[in-house]
Amino acid sequence: xxxxxxxxxxxxxxxxxxxxxxxxxxxxxxxxxxxxxxxxxxxxxxxxxxxxxxxxxxxxxxxxxxxxxxxxxxxxxxxxxxxxxxxxxxxxxxxxxxxxxxxxxxxxxxxxxxxxxxxxxxxxxxxxxxxxxxxxxxxxxxxxxxxxxxxxxxxxxxxxxxxxxxxxxxxxxxxxxxxxxxxxxxxxxxxxxxxxxxxxxxxxxxxxxxxxxxxxxxxxxxxxxxxxxxxxxxxxxxxxxxxxxxxxxxxxxxxxxxxxxxxxxxxxxxxxxxxxxxxxxxxxxxxxxxxxxxxxxxxxxxxxxxxxxxxxxxxxxxxxxxxxxxxxxxxxxxxxxxxxxxxxxxxxxxxxxxxxxxxxxxxxxxxxxxxxxxxxxxxxxxxxxxxxxxxxxxxxxxxxxxxxxxxxxxxxxxxxxxxxxxxxxxxxxxxxxxxxxxxxxxxxxxxxxxxxxxxxxxxxxxxxxxx
Numbered sequence: 001x002x003x004x005x006x007x008x009x010x011x012x013x014x015x016x017x018x019x020x021x022x023x024x025x026x027x028x029x030x031x032x033x034x035x036x037x038x039x040x041x042x043x044x045x046x047x048x049x050x051x052x053x054x055x056x057x058x059x060x061x062x063x064x065x066x067x068x069x070x071x072x073x074x075x076x077x078x079x080x081x082x083x084x085x086x087x088x089x090x091x092x093x094x095x096x097x098x099x100x101x102x103x104x105x106x107x108x109x110x111x112x113x114x115x116x117x118x119x120x121x122x123x124x125x126x127x128x129x130x131x132x133x134x135x136x137x138x139x140x141x142x143x144x145x146x147x148x149x150x151x152x153x154x155x156x157x158x159x160x161x162x163x164x165x166x167x168x169x170x171x172x173x174x175x176x177x178x179x180x181x182x183x184x185x186x187x188x189x190x191x192x193x194x195x196x197x198x199x200x201x202x203x204x205x206x207x208x209x210x211x212x213x214x215x216x217x218x219x220x221x222x223x224x225x226x227x228x229x230x231x232x233x234x235x236x237x238x239x240x241x242x243x244x245x246x247x248x249x250x251x252x253x254x255x256x257x258x259x260x261x262x263x264x265x266x267x268x269x270x271x272x273x274x275x276x277x278x279x280x281x282x283x284x285x286x287x288x289x290x291x292x293x294x295x296x297x298x299x300x301x302x303x304x305x306x307x308x309x310x311x312x313x314x315x316x317x318x319x320x321x322x323x324x325x326x327x328x329x330x331x332x333x334x335x336x337x338x339x340x341x342x343x344x345x346x347x348x349x350x351x352x353x354x355x356x357x358x359x360x361x362x363x364x365x366x367x368x369x370x371x372x373x374x375x376x377x378x379x380x381x382x383x384x385x386x387x388x389x390x391x392x393x394x395x396x397x398x399x400x401x402x403x404x405x406x407x408x409x410x411x412x413x414x415x416x417x418x419x420x421x422x423x424x425x426x427x428x429x430x431x432x433x434x435x436x437x438x439x440x441x442x443x444x445x446x447x448x449x450x451x452x453x454x455x456x457x458x459x460x461x462x463x464x465x466x467x
Contacts, residue, residue, distance in 0.1 A: 005460065009453045012137050017449065020133050021116065023059050025109040027052055027125040028118040032094045034159050042072045045094065045163075049155035052093035052125075056153040059129070063136045065151070070170065074154050074163040077132065079139050081148040087462050088150050088174030088417070089135070089455075090164070090410045091128025091181055092157035095120045099215035099260070100223050101439035103432065115433055115442045122443040123436035127180035127422050128153065130448050134455035146463050150174060157181075157410060158216075160371070164413040174417075175467035176384045178458070179410045180451065182419035185392045185400035186385055189377035190419070191264075191318040191342045193218075193408040194349035196369035198300070198360055200293035200335040207287050208280075208335075209251070213273040214327035217338045218408075219437040220269030221326060222260030224276040227253050228285060238283055242275045254279060260438035263324040263340040264406040265425075266304040268435065273328050273337070274301035290335070296363045297337050300325040306341065310355045315344035317377060317404050339367075342406035345375050376412045377404070383465050388420055391457035395450060420458070422451035 035046030043050035050072050057067045060077035069075045098106035098119050110117040116126060128151075135149050156163035195217050213224025230237075230252035237245040237252065244255045256276035261269025277294050280286050286294060299308030306312045306323040313321045327338040341352055349372040360367040378385065380402040393400060411417040423436075424447065434440035 005457060009137070009456055012133075012140075013449055013452065016133065020129060020448070020452070021109065021111070021445075023129045023133075024116065024121060024126045026059070027055055027093055027129065028109050028120050029107050030055060031098070031107050032120075032155070033097050034094060034156065044072055045156050049094045053153055053155045056093050056128070060132060060151065063132070064139060065135075070167060073156065073166045074152060076150050076152045077135075079135055079145070079149040081145040083147050085467060086148045086150045086174035087459070087467070088152060088177035088414070089131050090152040090154060090177060090179045091124045091131060092154035092163075092410070093120075093125060093128070094155050094158050095123070095125070096158050096216045096219065096437050099439060101260070103440055106439075111445075113430070114445050115430075116445055116448070117433065117440055117442040119441055122423065122441050124157070124181045126443055126448055127451065130422065130452050131180045131455050134452050134459065137456050138459055145459075147175070147467060149459065154410060161410065161413055164410050168413070173415045176462065177411070177414050177417035178388065178420040179417065180421050180455065181409045182405060182407055182421065183423040183425055184421040184454070185398070186380075186388045186402040187405050187411070187419040188380045188385055188402045189317055189404035190375065190408055190412050191344060191404070191406040192349065192373060192375040193340070193342055194352060194369055194372040195338060195340045196353065196356070196367055198296065198337040198339065198356075199366050199368075201289070201364035202333045203287070203289045203293075203335070204333070205287050206290050206333070207285065208290055208330065210330055211276075211335065212329050213256070213276060214338070216437060217326045218263040218340050219326055220258070220261040220263060220266050220324055221272045222258050222269070222438060223256065224258070224272040224328065225253065225255040226276060226280060227251055230285060237285075240275070240279055242270070242272070243279050252285070261435060262407065262437050263322070263326060264342055264408070266322055266324050271301050271325065273325050274298065277301060277328075292363045293335050293365055296360060296365055297325060297328065297335075299359065300337060300339055309359050311341070311347065311352050313344055313347040315346045318342075318344040318375065318406060320344070321347065322406060343375070349374075373408055373412055378416070378418060384416070384462065384467070385418060387461035387465060388418065388458050391454050391461050392421075394457055395454045421454060422447055
């Protein structure tokens with residue numbers, strides 16, 4: 001099959017690649033960020049995710065698939081096979097907010113030097129469109145496959161994955177499922193993910209008028225800033241790398257510039273909240289009540305292994321726990337800091353909550369866990385995972401092995417599923433190309449083309465298995 005498909009895959013790309021890019025563009029231009037304040041019964045996650053779901057279904061319908069809308073929560077396109085047993089492919093059309101720091105228009109696809117740039121080109125509009133075209137490749141061949149292929153379009157992945165939960169309440173799981181929303185070659189396990197919020201005691205005598213940083217709980221913040229009452233001379237504030245300080249009258253504005261990254265890979269970022277908080281403490285420009293909470297915040301932001309909070313843990317599958325302070329804000333007279341944890345099998349969310357709560361209580365603060373998704377592992381030697389690995393190695397000429405990660409995808413929600421590309425984190429990118437959840441999100445067009453070839457081959461191999 002490998003030799004036979006090579007020419008057919010290239011012919012499809014030659015004829016349809018601009019169509020693939022146009023389909024990606026049609027989704028990227030929709031700012032499909034969750035907006036619960038504007039939610040309606042037919043748009044439960046807000047108008048943006050609803051519009052993106054409509055567009056994804058319209059693309060699939062145009063291609064000739066049978067499509068179904070599950071009350072605006074999730075939708076799917078079917079390529080019926082000779083059996084009702086399904087191979088599932090699931091991606092999402094919602095995105096995190098664009099956030100600051102972009103040099104390219106976030107809600108448009110920019111093509112530059114072989115890259116596509118725009119919010120969602122990597123996470124996850126580009127990959128799910130590419131996978132949909134891989135299914136269309138088989139549709140165009142005309143043969144009836146042994147299993148039905150169902151391509152699912154989620155609209156709530158970036159926040160709570162309530163879309164997948166709703167789907168599973170009303171439908172059986174596919175016999176096997178993969179999501180093109182992570183890295184190659186094949187990820188057979190994902191660490192636990194939980195998140196919560198540190199909340200300060202009421203601040204009765206404060207100097208901070210406003211403090212804010214980050215755009216998503218599950219991202220290393222690239223920017224943060226604070227406004228505070230300040231009575232010193234304009235030139236009395238110290239200089240720090242990544243910090244700008246301006247004084248207007250008796251108000252000082254402090255801005256911190258870090259580097260955003262996904263919370264699953266905090267080592268690739270520089271936490272702007274940490275830069276800001278450490279500056280405020282070192283310059284001694286906050287009140288004693290504010291200092292108490294900011295020193296607690298630094299226990300989170302000054303390291304990424306949770307050691308400041310006493311929750312460091314590790315195992316053989318997932319390595320070290322990570323903890324990221326992703327967002328800081330002022331709510332009335334209380335400061336808040338969100339924390340994203342990616343944890344191994346040797347600790348639980350309940351243990352994390354208990355330990356962090358004790359550390360917080362020492363500074364009159366509280367901590368509450370809001371979300372938890374437990375770790376999951378599949379057998380990497382299973383026939384299905386080996387079929388995906390074979391397709392990857394055929395298309396790339398590599399001899400890669402499966403891996404685990406700290407990211408969270410739809411794979412953990414279903415009974416049998418894995419995450420499968422299209423990123424290759426080991427490949428260098430130009431400095432002007434950002435990562436998922438950050439500014440200037442971008443992906444190499446050739447990588448998406450290779451992903452298309454891998455997904456085409458994957459479908460062929462899965463059809464030969466006894467699922």
